[in-house]
Amino acid sequence: MHVTALGTGDVVGTPKIGCDCDVCREARQTGKQRLRTSILVEHKGKHLLIDTGPDMRAQLLAAGSPHIDAVIWTHGHYDHFMGFGDFYRVQRDLIPVYGIAEVLSYCGSIFSFMRHREVVMTPYEPMDICGMSVTLFPVMHDTPTCGVRIEADGAVFVYSCDTTDQLSAPTLETMKGADLLLLDGIFPPEVHISKHMNIRDAERLAERLAPKEFWCVHMSHKIRWDYRYGARDMQTWDLPANRE
Numbered sequence: 001m002h003v004t005a006l007g008t009g010d011v012v013g014t015p016k017i018g019c020d021c022d023v024c025r026e027a028r029q030t031g032k033q034r035l036r037t038s039i040l041v042e043h044k045g046k047h048l049l050i051d052t053g054p055d056m057r058a059q060l061l062a063a064g065s066p067h068i069d070a071v072i073w074t075h076g077h078y079d080h081f082m083g084f085g086d087f088y089r090v091q092r093d094l095i096p097v098y099g100i101a102e103v104l105s106y107c108g109s110i111f112s113f114m115r116h117r118e119v120v121m122t123p124y125e126p127m128d129i130c131g132m133s134v135t136l137f138p139v140m141h142d143t144p145t146c147g148v149r150i151e152a153d154g155a156v157f158v159y160s161c162d163t164t165d166q167l168s169a170p171t172l173e174t175m176k177g178a179d180l181l182l183l184d185g186i187f188p189p190e191v192h193i194s195k196h197m198n199i200r201d202a203e204r205l206a207e208r209l210a211p212k213e214f215w216c217v218h219m220s221h222k223i224r225w226d227y228r229y230g231a232r233d234m235q236t237w238d239l240p241a242n243r244e
Ligand SMILES: [Zn+2]
Pocket: 015, 016, 019, 020, 021, 022, 023, 024, 025, 221, 222
């Protein structure tokens, strides 16, 4: 399984429009950026997209224009699904979109003008997607939201954004045993927000879940570029790590 962070930013991205903080200034000077968070998972030539954020067109071009075989929507917030329209007129086949019922009915209604096939998933029940075993687990946000656990070739990838660290026992159990864990880390430790984790919350959760590798995604412009667990746009991972 080959995982690519197509974007690692929050809803407004970095640099933030109109912001002149150190992080945004450095971004403008160097060309660094954090596009909105979406994840591409490749397995045996098939491509699964987790979330379709509003930077989708630039992200798919940067990733070499892969044919998308399936999509998962984690939740119905702008930065996680509105780029689905970038598939329009590009892929003529009927793209299956997976998610829990509440998310599919909300996001699907907005994209009712585009042909797609909705596949309802039940939390904690694995389903085969692109030859991988995929499980959705409910997390804690301000709208129905799921994280994703993917198993293939004996490797485990766990992705959870957006959420607080107030997670149920079955969800914590589902998040354990990861080779790679990507978590929501939107703000520095001194900033608390009711529907997300700051990076200290994310680090503490990662410590409890004990993955082999851990990185933050969904970071705002308040997170410095040299943050040790800050994933970079287009960062990739091969899982299992010791095998190509
Ligand atoms: Zn800024």
